[in-house]
Amino acid sequence: MPLPPAPTKRAALLSPDAHDAPARSSHRGSRRSGESRTDSASSSGSSQPLELFDRHAADAVGGGVEAQPVRAKAKPAPSRGQRQQPAARRESEAPAPAIHAPAPQQQQVAAPQAPARPKRSKSNGPAKLFVLDTNVLLHDPMCLFRFEEHDIFLPMIVLEELDGHKKGTTEVARNGRQTSRTLDALAAAQDADIAKGLKLDTTGHREAGGKLFFQTAPLDYALPISLPQGKADNQILGVVQALRDLYANDQPGRPKQEVVLVSKDINMRVKARALGLAADDYQNDKTLEDGDLLYAGSLALPADFWTRQSKTVESWQSGSNTFYRVSGPLVPNLYINQFVYFEAPGEPSMYARVTEIRDKTAVFKTLKDYSSGKNAVWGVNTRNREQNFAMNLLMDPEVDFVTLTGTAGTGKTLMALASGLTQVLDDRRYTEIIMTRATVSVGEDIGFLPGTEEEKMGPWMGALDDNLEFLAKGDGGGAGEWGRAATNELIRSRIKVKSMNFMRGRTFLNKYVIIDEAQNLTPKQMKTLITRAGPGTKIICMGNLAQIDTPYLTEGSSGLTFAVDKFKGWPHGGHITLARGERSRLADFASDVL
Numbered sequence: 001m002p003l004p005p006a007p008t009k010r011a012a013l014l015s016p017d018a019h020d021a022p023a024r025s026s027h028r029g030s031r032r033s034g035e036s037r038t039d040s041a042s043s044s045g046s047s048q049p050l051e052l053f054d055r056h057a058a059d060a061v062g063g064g065v066e067a068q069p070v071r072a073k074a075k076p077a078p079s080r081g082q083r084q085q086p087a088a089r090r091e092s093e094a095p096a097p098a099i100h101a102p103a104p105q106q107q108q109v110a111a112p113q114a115p116a117r118p119k120r121s122k123s124n125g126p127a128k129l130f131v132l133d134t135n136v137l138l139h140d141p142m143c144l145f146r147f148e149e150h151d152i153f154l155p156m157i158v159l160e161e162l163d164g165h166k167k168g169t170t171e172v173a174r175n176g177r178q179t180s181r182t183l184d185a186l187a188a189a190q191d192a193d194i195a196k197g198l199k200l201d202t203t204g205h206r207e208a209g210g211k212l213f214f215q216t217a218p219l220d221y222a223l224p225i226s227l228p229q230g231k232a233d234n235q236i237l238g239v240v241q242a243l244r245d246l247y248a249n250d251q252p253g254r255p256k257q258e259v260v261l262v263s264k265d266i267n268m269r270v271k272a273r274a275l276g277l278a279a280d281d282y283q284n285d286k287t288l289e290d291g292d293l294l295y296a297g298s299l300a301l302p303a304d305f306w307t308r309q310s311k312t313v314e315s316w317q318s319g320s321n322t323f324y325r326v327s328g329p330l331v332p333n334l335y336i337n338q339f340v341y342f343e344a345p346g347e348p349s350m351y352a353r354v355t356e357i358r359d360k361t362a363v364f365k366t367l368k369d370y371s372s373g374k375n376a377v378w379g380v381n382t383r384n385r386e387q388n389f390a391m392n393l394l395m396d397p398e399v400d401f402v403t404l405t406g407t408a409g410t411g412k413t414l415m416a417l418a419s420g421l422t423q424v425l426d427d428r429r430y431t432e433i434i435m436t437r438a439t440v441s442v443g444e445d446i447g448f449l450p451g452t453e454e455e456k457m458g459p460w461m462g463a464l465d466d467n468l469e470f471l472a473k474g475d476g477g478g479a480g481e482w483g484r485a486a487t488n489e490l491i492r493s494r495i496k497v498k499s500m501n502f503m504r505g506r507t508f509l510n511k512y513v514i515i516d517e518a519q520n521l522t523p524k525q526m527k528t529l530i531t532r533a534g535p536g537t538k539i540i541c542m543g544n545l546a547q548i549d550t551p552y553l554t555e556g557s558s559g560l561t562f563a564v565d566k567f568k569g570w571p572h573g574g575h576i577t578l579a580r581g582e583r584s585r586l587a588d589f590a591s592d593v594l
Contacts (some may be wrong), residue, residue, distance in 0.1 A: 127151055127210055129247060131240050133263035134161040134232075136282045139552075141178035144186075144212060145205040146284045151197065151257070154183075155239040156215045157232050171524075186212060215239060219246075223275070233268050236261070240277050264552070286556035287523075287565045294405075294545075294561060295568045297576040298339040298389060301330075301350075305342055324352065324364040331362045335569040337399065339389045339576065340364060351385065353392065367392045378418040378471055386578045387411055393574040394419035394540065397429060401530070401573040403518075403564050404542045407591045409583025412542040413516060414467045420512045420540075421471065424494050430512040430538065433495045435464055436503070436529075438520035438550070464497070464516075500525065503532055510536035518560040519543035520550040526559030 127150040136143050137158070144152060166176040182203070187194065189202035197211030219242035227234045240261045247257040261272050261279040272279035288294055302308075314325040334340070334354050342350040352364035369375060370382045370391040377395065382388040386406075393402045394415060404412045423429040472488050515521075515529055518541040526541075533539055543560045555561060567573040581588040 127257065129153055129213075129243065129257045129259045131155065131236070131243065131259060131261050132158065133236060133261065133265060133268060134158045134165075135264040136262055137162060137179045138165055138172050138175050139264055139282065140285060141175045141182060143282065143284065144179075144182060145200055145208040147210060148207065149209040151210040151213060152200070153213045153239075153243060153259075154215065155236050157235045157239075159214075161232055171522075183212075219243070221245075227271075233265070233271070236268075237272055237275060237277065240272065241275065244277060285523075286554070287558075287561045288556045294555075294577075295335075295564055295575060297568075297574065298341065298386065299334070301340055301342040303344050305330075306347075320368070322366045323355075325361055326364065327361045331357065331360055334362050336571050337393070337569075337574040339367075339392075341385060351388065353389075368395075370395075377415075378422045380414060380418040380471070382415075383411075383582045384580050386576055386580070387415065387582070389576045390415055390578060391419065393576065395423070396574075397423075399572055399574050400533070400538055401563075401567055401570070402538070402540045403560065403567065403573075403575040404540065404578060405519075405545055405560065405564070405575075406578030407544055407546060407581055409581035409587040409591065410578035411582050412578060413464070413514075414470065416514050416540045416542060417464070417467050418471060420514065421491065421494070424512060425490070429510075430536070431510045433512045433514065434498055434508065435495060435514045435516065436498045436500050437516040438500060438518070438525070464495070468492075468495075500529065503529055506532050507534040508532050508537045509534040511538075513537060513539045515539065515541045517543055518563075519545050519548050519558050520553065521559035522550070522553065523557070523559045523562040526563050530563070 129151045130147055131153045132143065140146070162176055162179060165172055166180060167173060185203050186192065186198045186200070189198070192198050192202070194214055194216060197213045200208035200210055200212055219239055221238035221242040223229070223234060223238050223241070227237070229235075240259060244259045247254070247259055250256045258278065261269070261277060262282055263269055263272075263279060264282055269279040269281065306313075309326050309328060312327050316323050334357060336354055336357060338354045340352050340354065351367045353367060354362055355365045356363035367388065370377060370388050373381065375381075377391060382391050387410075390402075390404055390412075393399050404416070406412060417433070420430070420433045424431070424433055468488070468491060472491060511534075513529075513533070518526065520543070521529070530539060530541075541560060541563055543558075545555045545558060545560060548554065548558060564575050568575060581591055
């Protein structure tokens with residue numbers, strides 16, 4: 001790969017004013033603009049611990065993380081009618097408190113120099129009263145403690161429905177039992193008075209400052225005759241209507257409160273708004289509100305990057321890699337193991353990975369070019385820039401966790417299998433490949449499948465068979481039919497197909513684990529799989545966030561989105577979003593237009 005020339009000669013042609021001009025960087029905004037970035041930056045070749053905490057920068061930023069407004073992930077989003085209200089009115093009603101968390105030493109890099117957001121103080125007015133639907137409790141048993149200083153009301157019909165869902169071994173049944181145990185613990189706390197409300201912080205959840213109220217008396221309400229009175233959803237709507245009228249005005253011992261229904265049921269929220277009631281979705285399960293804000297794993301350097309950095313850049317050679325130490329306003333926007341690239345007409349391109357961030361400087365390490373024939377991985381060459389980034393992560397023994405996202409046909413499974421076979425059979429770095437996926441069908445289920453665990457997983461592993469057929473054909477060369485059969489048998493002996501249902505309690509030692517179709521996993525399932533990793537194990541998570549088949553999962557609440565967001569900046573993890581399909585011109589065109 002051609003490397004950029006030393007910039008010292010070009011710097012001599014610049015005026016002194018050009019050296020000090022700030023660089024223009026393309027920064028992808030994060031959902032939390034004030035969020036501090038945690039990067040444990042350590043160079044692979046450095047033996048000295050790195051000082052990653054800039055005391056002066058932390059003092060300048062404030063060393064704190066500002067809480068989000070009421071519609072943030074810790075609380076439901078405002079309804080359409082609320083969003084149209086003036087901003088001053090919304091802030092005066094229920095602004096979220098500002099939570100200041102001290103930044104741990106040697107763990108954080110100075111935050112980007114974004115415009116300072118005004119700190120929000122805790123609301124001086126009355127807190128809101130959120131009426132929870134049953135599906136919210138069954139979706140997240142810890143939702144009772146996610147509403148900060150606001151109060152929660154549970155209608156009696158919700159407790160009845162909760163009781164009806166507690167039997168069984170499904171995830172919903174487990175959540176129902178956990179919710180019942182939480183309610184019992186709150187009611188059994190010392191000095192608990194159901195009539196006056198149960199304090200939510202009595203069980204150790206100090207972030208919950210409100211109270212929990214149960215429906216202990218019948219409420220008067222009048223719903224339209226078109227709504228069946230016996231249906232549970234309509235009874236909850238009637239309770240919300242009665243509470244809205246009850247808390248509409250200040251009364252002795254009971255201040256005025258806004259009553260909001262929180263439900264995961266879209267039709268329930270539509271009916272509530274049709275009746276003039278405030279209704280919100282439960283947002284705490286969403287990692288990102290907008291899928292476009294997901295960390296991409298790569299960053300394009302500005303066209304004048306070398307011109308601007310020519311005054312302060314340092315470069316040195318180590319083996320076959322070139323290292324560059326840069327500084328400037330671009331550094332706070334970088335993450336460890338993020339890929340950066342420079343492409344400009346008439347100038348040599350540069351592709352590198354961020355290996356170290358110390359104070360206000362960052363170190364770039366050039367990549368290995370897997371697009372050339374001499375660097376083929378099990379007969380596979382990369383065809384575009386993002387594929388080369390992904391292959392560098394997959395072949396790096398210091399990277400333990402890799403996430404790959406992209407549309408259909410971008411080569412996720414093929415590259416993961418090719419790098420796995422090379423490191424298992426050639427390098428002997430891992431003992432075997434373990435492959436699993438979420439068994440969520442696109443259409444109707446065809447029923448139970450016969451055979452052993454691996455035979456039952458066979459129909460779900462069509463992608464594995466297709467890619468193995470391609471890899472075995474390319475590796476066999478001119479060995480003939482017997483040679484290809486022997487190669488297939490050798491490959492099959494080192495690949496184990498496992499079901500996710502039996503992963504609990506397992507520990508993988510020196511394994512290469514591939515989790516396919518990870519966009520269909522919940523954050524809890526993703527945590528279960530990743531925590532199976534033992535010493536020497538590498539985990540690859542792949543998926544297409546545009547093809548989620550699991551009910552109730554979205555791009556923002558998928559386990560793959562959750563993993564990408566939580567692992568960004570970790571020195572032993574990496575992510576890349578594959579941009580261009582390489583399957584066929586038909587598949588590429590279909591991905592764009594359908």
